[in-house]
Each structure stands twice: as C-alpha cells, then as structure tokens.
Amino acid sequence: AQSVSQHNHHVILSEAASLELGCNYSYGGTVNLFWYVQYPGQHLQLLLKYFSGDPLVKGIKGFEAEFIKSKFSFNLRKPSVQWSDTAEYFCAVNTGFQKLVFGTGTRLLVSP
C-alpha cells in the first residue's frame, strides 16, 4: 500500500528563517504529488502540485517543492518564513486512483 512519511511533526522557526519540510512516499510507479496547508481554523488549501515536467514546482505564497524521483521525495521549501506561515502542512500522493494518501502533517510555528 502507498504511504507518505513526514518526518518533522513539529517545527519552530523565527521569522526570516528558511524552511524545509521533508516528505517521502513509498510507491514505485508514477505519482502525482501535492502539498496542502491548513491555517488555524481554516480548511485545507492547495499550496502546490506536481504531475510531470520540471521537478521544481513553484506554488503560492513563495513556497516551492522539488520532486526527486530517485529519493522518492517531495520536500517543501521557503527561503524566508513569515509569522503568517504558521499552519499545518500536509504532503499527499495520488498514485493513479482518485484518492489522496496523506502524510501525518507537520505543524509549523513561526515566532515573530
């Protein structure tokens, strides 16, 4: 069965620090990859997605992610975080069926 691992469950950063959240998946075939964000009290929103092409994907709010097929990874990055980035971040995989397989999430706290 497909699975998604997010190794960092809680991350605390100061404003302007750089962010990298890890995401690894287990599936040997073609995958579609997503990062969702859930701000406090709000619903999940799509940050970015990868289907094919350039493995470096740019999303909203200055986020980007790099798909490294050989490492089965899709890490999320942002060069300089802001207090408003405080949220929970979910990596998800779609392996050819409609359902998404989610990681357990990473809670990011950015201190001003």
Place this chain on the structure above:
Amino acid sequence: NAGVMQNPRHLVRRRGQEARLRCSPMKGHSHVYWYRQLPEEGLKFMVYLQKENIIDESGMPKERFSAEFPKEGPSILRIQQVVRGDSAAYFCASSPAGGVYNEQFFGPGTRLTVL
C-alpha cells in the same frame, strides 16, 4: 463562488447515537470524497462518490458507516451507533471530474465528538 460547505462544523453525540455529516460540493463539481482525520494522524481516505454512485469505498469501515450522494442535495456521511473511537475530524472534498489530474477542494470539516 462558494467553496465546499460542510455542516455541522461541530457535532457532539453520545455513544450509540447516529451522526449525519453533510457536504455540499462546489458549484459544478460532481465528485465528492470523504476523509477522516484521527487525532495526531493524517487524513485517511474513506469513500469517493459521484452523483448516485459509490465509486470507491475502500477506506470505509465495514460496519456502521455509509455514504451517499443523491441526485439532488448534499452528500451524506452517516455513522450509526457511534463509539468513542469515531471522534475525529471528517473532511469532504470535491472535484469537477474524476481522474488524477483534478484538484480536490476541501471543506472546513466536521469535528465529531462522541461522549
């Protein structure tokens, strides 16, 4: 354009009661997905429906849980005889069509607490 609507946002039930969770997809969306998030866990797929059809229910518990998406009205996730372990956040998502390239838009979730 209204997003995915879920109601109620919070639902409290006693053990043995029934819980009904509603999901209205975005306008123009005919595909609905239900996910469950248990405390300290990621979202887990439960069921995928189109109008009047269950397409994939591989994530649904075998007993007490059912889902429908009628021709008219919202999709309903029904949990009979709730137990404490059913306490979770239940999220609904919708997409305009099926297929892996269609983004799923999520609702705000229903937080079910079973006393």
